Amino acid sequence: MLGGADMSIATKISTKKLDEILQIYDYKKSNLIAILQKVQEEYRYLPEEAMIYIGTKIEGLSPATVLGVATFYAQFSLEPKGKFEIKVCDGTACHVRGSMPVLNAIRQKLNMKEGQLTSENGLFSLETVSCLGACGLAPVVVINEKVYPQMTSDAINIVLDTLLKEEE
Amino acid sequence: MEKTSLNIDIKEEQKQAREEIKKQGLRVLVCAGTGCVANGALGVIERFKELGADVSVLSDYDKMTIVPTGCHGFCEQGVLVSIPDKHVTYVKVRYKDVEEIYETHIRGGKPVERLLYTDPQTKEHIFKDEDINFYAKQSRTALKNCGNINAEDIDEAIAVRGYEALYNVLEENNPDAVIETIEKSGLRGRGGGGFPTGRKWRFTAANRGGKSYVVCNGDEGDPGAFMDRSIMEGDPHKLLEGMAIAAFAIGADEGYIYVRAEYPLAIKRLKKAIKDAEARNFLGKNIMGSDFSFTIHIKEGAGAFVCGEETALIASIEGERGMPRPKPPFPANKGLFGRPTLINNVETLANVPVIMLNGADWFAKMGTETSKGTKTFALTGEVNNTGLIEVPMGTTLRQIIFDIGGGIRGGKKFKAVQIGGPSGGCLTEEHLDLPMDYDSLIKAGAMVGSGGLVVMAEDTCMVEVARFFMNFTKNESCGKCVPCREGTKNMLKILEKIVQGKGELSDLDLLEELARTVKEGSLCGLGKTAPNPVLSTLKYFKDEYIAHIVDKKCPAGVCTALKTVVINEEKCKGCTKCARTCPVGAIEGTVKQPHHINQDKCIKCEACLKSCPFKAIELK
Numbered sequence: 001m002l003g004g005a006d007m008s009i010a011t012k013i014s015t016k017k018l019d020e021i022l023q024i025y026d027y028k029k030s031n032l033i034a035i036l037q038k039v040q041e042e043y044r045y046l047p048e049e050a051m052i053y054i055g056t057k058i059e060g061l062s063p064a065t066v067l068g069v070a071t072f073y074a075q076f077s078l079e080p081k082g083k084f085e086i087k088v089c090d091g092t093a094c095h096v097r098g099s100m101p102v103l104n105a106i107r108q109k110l111n112m113k114e115g116q117l118t119s120e121n122g123l124f125s126l127e128t129v130s131c132l133g134a135c136g137l138a139p140v141v142v143i144n145e146k147v148y149p150q151m152t153s154d155a156i157n158i159v160l161d162t163l164l165k166e167e168e
Numbered sequence: 169m170e171k172t173s174l175n176i177d178i179k180e181e182q183k184q185a186r187e188e189i190k191k192q193g194l195r196v197l198v199c200a201g202t203g204c205v206a207n208g209a210l211g212v213i214e215r216f217k218e219l220g221a222d223v224s225v226l227s228d229y230d231k232m233t234i235v236p237t238g239c240h241g242f243c244e245q246g247v248l249v250s251i252p253d254k255h256v257t258y259v260k261v262r263y264k265d266v267e268e269i270y271e272t273h274i275r276g277g278k279p280v281e282r283l284l285y286t287d288p289q290t291k292e293h294i295f296k297d298e299d300i301n302f303y304a305k306q307s308r309t310a311l312k313n314c315g316n317i318n319a320e321d322i323d324e325a326i327a328v329r330g331y332e333a334l335y336n337v338l339e340e341n342n343p344d345a346v347i348e349t350i351e352k353s354g355l356r357g358r359g360g361g362g363f364p365t366g367r368k369w370r371f372t373a374a375n376r377g378g379k380s381y382v383v384c385n386g387d388e389g390d391p392g393a394f395m396d397r398s399i400m401e402g403d404p405h406k407l408l409e410g411m412a413i414a415a416f417a418i419g420a421d422e423g424y425i426y427v428r429a430e431y432p433l434a435i436k437r438l439k440k441a442i443k444d445a446e447a448r449n450f451l452g453k454n455i456m457g458s459d460f461s462f463t464i465h466i467k468e469g470a471g472a473f474v475c476g477e478e479t480a481l482i483a484s485i486e487g488e489r490g491m492p493r494p495k496p497p498f499p500a501n502k503g504l505f506g507r508p509t510l511i512n513n514v515e516t517l518a519n520v521p522v523i524m525l526n527g528a529d530w531f532a533k534m535g536t537e538t539s540k541g542t543k544t545f546a547l548t549g550e551v552n553n554t555g556l557i558e559v560p561m562g563t564t565l566r567q568i569i570f571d572i573g574g575g576i577r578g579g580k581k582f583k584a585v586q587i588g589g590p591s592g593g594c595l596t597e598e599h600l601d602l603p604m605d606y607d608s609l610i611k612a613g614a615m616v617g618s619g620g621l622v623v624m625a626e627d628t629c630m631v632e633v634a635r636f637f638m639n640f641t642k643n644e645s646c647g648k649c650v651p652c653r654e655g656t657k658n659m660l661k662i663l664e665k666i667v668q669g670k671g672e673l674s675d676l677d678l679l680e681e682l683a684r685t686v687k688e689g690s691l692c693g694l695g696k697t698a699p700n701p702v703l704s705t706l707k708y709f710k711d712e713y714i715a716h717i718v719d720k721k722c723p724a725g726v727c728t729a730l731k732t733v734v735i736n737e738e739k740c741k742g743c744t745k746c747a748r749t750c751p752v753g754a755i756e757g758t759v760k761q762p763h764h765i766n767q768d769k770c771i772k773c774e775a776c777l778k779s780c781p782f783k784a785i786e787l788k
Contacts, residue, residue: 138548
């Protein structure tokens with residue numbers, strides 16, 4: 001199975017991979033955000049060991065500073081995300097046009113509680129974002145970079161059904 | 169100052185670029201902005217390419233070229249396909265429609281009427297986009313090329329006078345004259361603050377001599393605004409040119425564009441544009457043979473609203489947490505990496521080449537006494553035509569919402585418009601004829617902000633809207649200043665209490681007191697403006713707050729806790745379906761007799777509402 005929400009399966013951190021990433025960004029302090037983005041792309045979250053490693057390898061940084069930056073920005077996740085990353089836009093335009101019923105429909109469908117990031121089977125992660133800039137198509141949902149426009153509770157159920165079917 | 173002789177002739181480059189475009193034959197423009205891509209633009213492009221492969225069938229052209237463009241602005245009607253030579257724009261085009269356009273119109277010469285825009289009032293089909301009300305009432309300056317050129321082809325930008333302003337500026341070789349022109353034009357920062365751009369340039373230029381930077385703020389964090397995204401996606405070269413002119417004026421040789429990570433397409437197109445511009449020596453070392461060198465880097469944000477604040481943005485580029493720093497020192501003196509830095513937003517910089525080409529007087533003629541030029545607004549919410557618009561400063565809300573926006577969706581009644589996002593406020597019916605410019609909006613208790621206009625109708629609850637924005641600012645507060653960090657949290661708590669029907673009248677005084685404390689005790693714009701949505705809804709919609717607190721009712725029928733689910737006894741047939749559906753056993757009654765809901769048990773999940781085959785269950 002996928003790593004998913006099962007935290008007992010620790011992600012294997014490859015220091016070789018981390019060195020490669022650090023190399024691309026010249027081990028530079030000012031590139032820390034870009035480095036963390038790359039690491040997250042690799043592991044689908046920021047493993048603690050990776051942050052500690054980066055914090056000790058870059059001059060002028062400490063693991064604590066790295067953790068500080070990682071927790072500051074909404075994009076970074078300290079727990080594994082699902083294979084399908086669902087982002088429900090809850091910007092003003094989407095909110096006014098009913099993004100909350102869509103979010104609730106997803107929670108219901110995937111059996112997820114409020115505040116739960118990743119579904120039990122590790123397949124889906126769910127979060128709200130403040131604006132994706134596709135306000136003309138509100139409400140929108142983005143799943144792994146694909147934008148689904150003008151969503152309703154029924155429409156998102158169809159989308160999720162299709163994804164679930166693909167996974168079977 | 170002596171003129172510089174440059175090693176290229178921009179007029180010659182333009183001529184060549186225009187000839188290249190002529191060689192494309194019949195140009196079919198397909199909008200490939202984020203909105204239209206979501207509606208299937210890539211499939212439409214593919215289909216056109218398949219059909220157009222056999223060019224021998226075209227009678228009046230020897231070739232057809234499909235041009236993917238940036239955002240047209242009319243996102244609601246996407247996918248937009250326009251064929252300038254045939255004077256037509258098609259709306260809501262899908263994959264299956266392409267063949268008909270191709271066969272009937274491109275080959276057959278007869279327009280496909282069913283795919284034309286239909287005026288909602290007159291029901292007439294409209295051929296040209298300039299005749300559609302949505303476009304007709306606009307004057308596009310910063311957005312002029314968006315949707316009309318291939319954003320990924322530098323030749324298309326050159327053909328519409330891209331880099332001509334930079335050429336002129338470098339040839340003239342007089343940085344102070346550039347600053348003077350920008351000052352005279354009256355351009356003010358389009359990102360929210362409205363600070364005079366020319367003055368900002370002059371402050372930074374005072375530190376000429378050492379290393380300095382130009383930073384473009386593309387961290388469009390305001391929910392409900394997407395003009396910067398559209399410019400970066402639709403006309404990236406205009407932004408690069410604007411930055412290069414700014415850098416020349418203030419004596420910088422390095423620039424950064426800080427783009428939100430939520431805008432992957434903008435990042436991709438900017439990267440390509442930078443590469444192409446460098447290849448033509450419009451960026452890089454000794455640009456066009458002059459002494460001026462300028463390189464641009466892209467920095468991706470990582471999701472923090474506060475990074476739109478300039479000192480926080482600087483911290484973020486330096487790789488730190490995006491926390492604002494006290495001013496002074498201003499970035500103009502001590503900014504990025506401790507060096508003098510000019511920070512302007514995307515739309516501001518996109519106006520620069522246009523001003524340099526057409527002159528300060530041309531720009532200053534548009535707009536009002538204190539707010540010159542045009543402003544883009546992202547028109548969204550409960551309005552018929554949502555999308556991106558650009559109008560002269562001073563245009564009234566009525567013109568924007570009813571003429572351009574086509575009125576309120578579904579014939580509902582207009583209630584308010586939220587302007588300026590979480591930092592702004594709301595405007596009501598009484599403000600419909602207010603000229604939209606920096607100063608009149610401030611007077612009305614709102615602000616232009618970045619230009620997000622979210623239209624709200626009678627069924628929007630203003631208390632809930634205030635709660636929504638407070639939740640946003642609470643989440644985005646960086647935590648540096650205690651009044652902002654704790655104040656927004658407690659304001660949110662009070663608002664949550666009110667929408668749950670547990671509010672007390674004294675809460676309203678407490679809200680105002682907290683609002684004052686947060687405003688006065690915060691370092692940056694986020695905290696200083698965070699209470700605005702609460703204050704302005706309190707000012708104009710106090711009756712709604714009171715209805716929630718005293719009558720325990722939500723007049724708009726939005727707040728769940730204040731809703732009552734009831735059974736209409738006249739419609740109820742006693743089928744028992746609702747009673748069986750109810751998860752908490754709150755519905756009582758005997759078969760074939762009208763049922764009723766025990767309000768003490770009801771959890772307002774509305775499950776019964778959906779289950780009733782006779783629509784007998786109502787929300788009150």
